[in-house]
Amino acid sequence: TKKTSLHSMPVSLYASKLTSTHFFPSKQQDNREMFRSVRHMIYDLIEWRSQILSGTLPQDELKELKKKVTAKIDYGNRILDLDLVVRDEDGNILDPEQTSTISLFRAHEIASKQVEERLLEEKVRCSILYVHNVCKIGEDAEVLMSLYDPLESKFISENYLVRWSSSGLPKDIDRLHNLRAVFTDLGSKDLKRDKISFVCQIVRVGRMELRDNNTRKLTSGLRRPFGVAVMDVTDIINGKKKKKHKFNNCGFHTTGLWVTLKLLPGDIHQIRKEFPHLVDRSTAVARKMGFPEIIMPGDVRNDIYVTLVQGDFDKGSKTTAKNVEVTVSVYDEDGKRLESVIFPGAGDEAISEYKSVIYYQVKQPRWFETVKVAIPIEDVNRSHLRFTFRHRSSQDSKDKSEKIFALAFVKLMRYDGTTLRDGEHDLIVYKAEAKKLEDASTYLSLPSTKIELEEKGHSATGKSMQNLGSCTISKDSFQISTLVCSTKLTQNVDLLGLLKWRSNTNLLQQNLKQLMKVDGGEVVKFLQDTLDALFNIMMENSESETFDTLVFDALVFIIGLIADRKFQHFNPVLETYIKKHFSATLAYTKLTKVLKTYVDNAEKCGITDQLFKGPTQRHVQIIMEKLLRTVNRTVISMGRDSELIGSFVACMTAILRQMEDYHYAHLIKTFGKMRSDVVVSVTSFISPQDSLVYSSRMFCRYAEKAFQRINDICSCLSGAFQLWNNYFHLAVAFLTQESLQLENFSSAKRAKILNKYGDMRRQIGFEIRDMWYNLGQHKIKFIPEMVGPILEMTLIPETELRKATIPIFFDMMQCEFHSTRSFQMFENEIITKLDHEVEGGRGDEQYKVLFDKM
Numbered sequence: 003t004k005k006t007s008l009h010s011m012p013v014s015l016y017a018s019k020l021t022s023t024h025f026f027p028s029k030q031q032d033n034r035e036m037f038r039s040v041r042h043m044i045y046d047l048i049e050w051r052s053q054i055l056s057g058t059l060p061q062d063e064l065k066e067l068k069k070k071v072t073a074k075i076d077y078g079n080r081i082l083d084l085d086l087v088v089r090d091e092d093g094n095i096l097d098p099e100q101t102s103t104i105s106l107f108r109a110h111e112i113a114s115k116q117v118e119e120r121l122l123e124e125k126v127r128c129s130i131l132y133v134h135n136v137c138k139i140g141e142d143a144e145v146l147m148s149l150y151d152p153l154e155s156k157f158i159s160e161n162y163l164v165r166w167s168s169s170g171l172p173k174d175i176d177r178l179h180n181l182r183a184v185f186t187d188l189g190s191k192d193l194k195r196d197k198i199s200f201v202c203q204i205v206r207v208g209r210m211e212l213r214d215n216n217t218r219k220l221t222s223g224l225r226r227p228f229g230v231a232v233m234d235v236t237d238i239i240n241g242k243k244k245k246k247h248k249f250n251n252c253g254f255h256t257t258g259l260w261v262t263l264k265l266l267p268g269d270i271h272q273i274r275k276e277f278p279h280l281v282d283r284s285t286a287v288a289r290k291m292g293f294p295e296i297i298m299p300g301d302v303r304n305d306i307y308v309t310l311v312q313g314d315f316d317k318g319s320k321t322t323a324k325n326v327e328v329t330v331s332v333y334d335e336d337g338k339r340l341e342s343v344i345f346p347g348a349g350d351e352a353i354s355e356y357k358s359v360i361y362y363q364v365k366q367p368r369w370f371e372t373v374k375v376a377i378p379i380e381d382v383n384r385s386h387l388r389f390t391f392r393h394r395s396s397q398d399s400k401d402k403s404e405k406i407f408a409l410a411f412v413k414l415m416r417y418d419g420t421t422l423r424d425g426e427h428d429l430i431v432y433k434a435e436a437k438k439l440e441d442a443s444t445y446l447s448l449p450s451t452k453i454e455l456e457e458k459g460h461s462a463t464g465k466s467m468q469n470l471g472s473c474t475i476s477k478d479s480f481q482i483s484t485l486v487c488s489t490k491l492t493q494n495v496d497l498l499g500l501l502k503w504r505s506n507t508n509l510l511q512q513n514l515k516q517l518m519k520v521d522g523g524e525v526v527k528f529l530q531d532t533l534d535a536l537f538n539i540m541m542e543n544s545e546s547e548t549f550d551t552l553v554f555d556a557l558v559f560i561i562g563l564i565a566d567r568k569f570q571h572f573n574p575v576l577e578t579y580i581k582k583h584f585s586a587t588l589a590y591t592k593l594t595k596v597l598k599t600y601v602d603n604a605e606k607c608g609i610t611d612q613l614f615k616g617p618t619q620r621h622v623q624i625i626m627e628k629l630l631r632t633v634n635r636t637v638i639s640m641g642r643d644s645e646l647i648g649s650f651v652a653c654m655t656a657i658l659r660q661m662e663d664y665h666y667a668h669l670i671k672t673f674g675k676m677r678s679d680v681v682v683s684v685t686s687f688i689s690p691q692d693s694l695v696y697s698s699r700m701f702c703r704y705a706e707k708a709f710q711r712i713n714d715i716c717s718c719l720s721g722a723f724q725l726w727n728n729y730f731h732l733a734v735a736f737l738t739q740e741s742l743q744l745e746n747f748s749s750a751k752r753a754k755i756l757n758k759y760g761d762m763r764r765q766i767g768f769e770i771r772d773m774w775y776n777l778g779q780h781k782i783k784f785i786p787e788m789v790g791p792i793l794e795m796t797l798i799p800e801t802e803l804r805k806a807t808i809p810i811f812f813d814m815m816q817c818e819f820h821s822t823r824s825f826q827m828f829e830n831e832i833i834t835k836l837d838h839e840v841e842g843g844r845g846d847e848q849y850k851v852l853f854d855k856m
Contacts, residue, residue: 036081043078047071068093073120080117085751088113103659107652119190138170139228141208145259146347148288149185149235150199157201158192159185160288160307160374163347168208183348184281186270187290193240200235202259204228205359210325210396221401224327224394225359231259238263286349291372293487293527302489304379306414308387309483310358310369311426315391316477318407323365324393328358328480332375334384337442345374352376360394377414382421382491386413386446389429389480390439405436410480412450419498421491422484428452431478438472445473489528497524501535510539514552522563526572530579532560537586540593547592554596622660623668630657630669723783726773730784733770734791737763738798745799767795767803774810781817786831789814793835796853797844804849808856 050071053059059067072093079085088096088109096109143166149159162183165173172181192198206212206228209220266273266280273281291307310328317323331354332340342352361367377385391408395401410429414422429451438444449455492498497520499513525532540553564572633654640647742763744752777784796807811832815825839845
């Protein structure tokens with residue numbers, strides 16, 4: 003009911019429609035899954051309805067619950083292929099009589115988009131992974147599980163890490179029966195990936211060689227590659243399969259991994275609430291390596307993903323290639339190590355240094371190991387990543403004597419205040435005494451990448467510039483890759499200038515102007531901080547108007563971004579900001595003043611000075627004269643597949659809706675003056691495009707008003723045949739369109755349409771009949787071409803329409819007979835067309851009787 007903002011159909015009636023015919027139309031089509039889904043939704047609706055009617059809910063909870071109810075009903079209608087309901091912000095169904103055409107169209111677009119997004123959300127937002135068992139491999143092991151895109155050759159999620167003991171049990175025995183992880187932040191773009199794989203990597207932690215039984219003491223704790231397993235999970239991720247159990251061999255027949263994947267809709271907060279038996283506070287959360295599609299205010303994140311890509315190391319004095327181990331750590335500019343800021347995987351504790359896998363005697367190791375570095379935001383600008391390289395020996399005695407032989411580093415902040423760029427970085431490998439390499443002051447002033455080296459005028463190759471200070475540039479090479487996922491750190495210098503505007507107010511005007519040039523994707527990622535900065539600029543300069551117009555323009559730019567189809571999913575973020583985070587309560591006085599200035603300036607223009615004067619009738623006339631023809635021609639040229647076709651047809655319909663008899667008369671009069679252009683102009687209105695019958699009621703009115711004078715226009719023009727011809731074809735296309743075939747609807751929907759609009763097919767049919775008889779001597783020009791379209795119209799199962807239009811056939815016979823003394827053209831055409839229509843399933847017994855009788 004309207005009182006509770008529910009669909010006009012009672013829930014009990016809605017439930018009663020779920021008959022077996024809806025779900026089991028044939029033996030071939032078994033929709034039990036849909037039946038169970040809708041049944042569950044009905045149970046939810048009944049429960050929520052009882053809560054609403056109880057009258058015990060606070061206003062804010064009541065409002066939220068109403069939104070849930072209407073969203074659930076709209077979603078149910080969509081999956082049952084029922085009509086889409088458009089509503090206002092409170093969930094009430096919009097009345098087309100009281101709503102403007104453009105508003106109705108926009109509401110329809112929003113409703114359609116929300117339902118489509120809900121369909122995607124129902125498929126997957128989170129994946130749940132259960133690890134049942136891993137067979138023992140004789141030593142401790144690390145099992146790293148992640149999602150991978152094989153077509154793009156990149157990992158798309160963090161690792162879920164489980165540490166196993168040599169006995170085959172988890173290191174943390176409390177997790178024995180609770181090995182679960184959530185892969186979250188997966189959005190619609192991830193659903194659309196052509197391929198997604200689930201990758202499991204096993205790293206052995208122990209001796210250099212597993213089978214080495216040497217009696218001498220062996221080095222332990224070395225991370226060595228053991229095996230890998232991959233399975234395609236595309237069907238699970240896109241919702242085609244609900245669960246999958248898989249056994250994978252990881253290199254050896256004695257080792258296996260059993261996993262279960264299950265999809266759960268919603269974000270991490272929702273699934274913890276709705277699936278507490280599967281996901282609790284102890285469940286590991288592996289985030290997407292990248293931003294989710296929607297970043298809500300309050301979702302603070304400051305993650306830097308660092309991937310060890312590859313290296314090339316000279317064997318030096320050794321007879322074989324080195325067993326290179328890379329150690330990753332984070333230091334500040336004073337040489338102090340930051341503790342517990344490196345995360346090797348979800349489900350594991352933070353560590354202070356990460357040691358890479360060791361490849362035995364490999365000159366060019368390729369690691370592709372990724373860790374997450376999460377540093378407090380205030381420490382980032384003083385921090386750098388440090389990579390040290392060491393040769394590891396199999397024998398413990400030799401291994402202890404091995405020192406760091408080289409070092410590489412990279413600062414997390416660039417000289418301009420932006421963060422390290424995403425992508426690959428070729429780092430310079432420096433050599434020096436081990437003690438010197440451990441001192442940050444030895445290397446921090448040196449270039450860290452080969453690009454930096456070249457920027458400072460040095461060559462990355464050659465012997466002349468090999469020594470820099472107390473360090474030597476090695477011939478070795480080392481490559482990393484980084485990805486910054488931060489809601490506080492930006493890689494765009496223009497956006498940074500705005501966010502840190504207080505540090506240099508002299509550049510504020512320039513920064514505000516430059517904001518308009520920043521990539522939209524970067525702006526929406528920092529939406530809250532950007533809006534805060536803009537309002538702070540305005541409020542902290544309250545005595546001055548210097549920045550008001552620029553701030554106003556910037557706000558319009560941001561709102562325009564979010565209105566763009568590409569970023570529409572950030573609408574809830576903006577709404578949340580306005581409701582919960584906006585605090586510049588006096589900004590409206592300044593913004594209103596700027597708006598007034600813009601409006602005052604706009605009035606000085608000659609669609610503006612006229613538009614704001616006189617009664618509404620004159621406004622509509624100006625719009626009609628200036629826009630209607632252009633909009634119509636645009637619609638015709640666009641074609642139905644254009645993304646913008648709906649918007650233009652809505653504009654056209656809105657103009658027609660506002661036109662009165664006076665405007666139609668003026669329109670015809672204007673066409674009469676144009677003379678040579680009239681056929682083209684009128685034809686553009688009635689060109690046979692399906693998209694022009696978007697608004698049936700407006701077309702009926704248009705036909706009624708405009709075409710009552712069409713004979714007057716056509717009688718004085720050459721080329722009138724084409725105009726008449728277009729009219730007939732469009733009118734027939736209109737009344738045969740699927741959306742007007744009332745007999746195909748449910749009795750309730752049919753009654754509702756008839757009560758509100760009547761049968762519009764009858765109205766247009768009568769117009770066609772009148773137009774035919776008004777053709778007079780010109781009728782012969784439309785025989786036999788119009789036989790088919792008229793036949794199509796008479797086959798519509800509406801008795802009054804048939805009675806009114808079937809006599810046109812006799813008139814055609816008479817017309818041809820008077821002209822040629824036969825009606826052979828008509829006879830051949832009607833037999834051919836009737837055969838075609840009947841074979842296509844048209845026609846019925848009543849039609850045959852009525853045709854014969856008349």
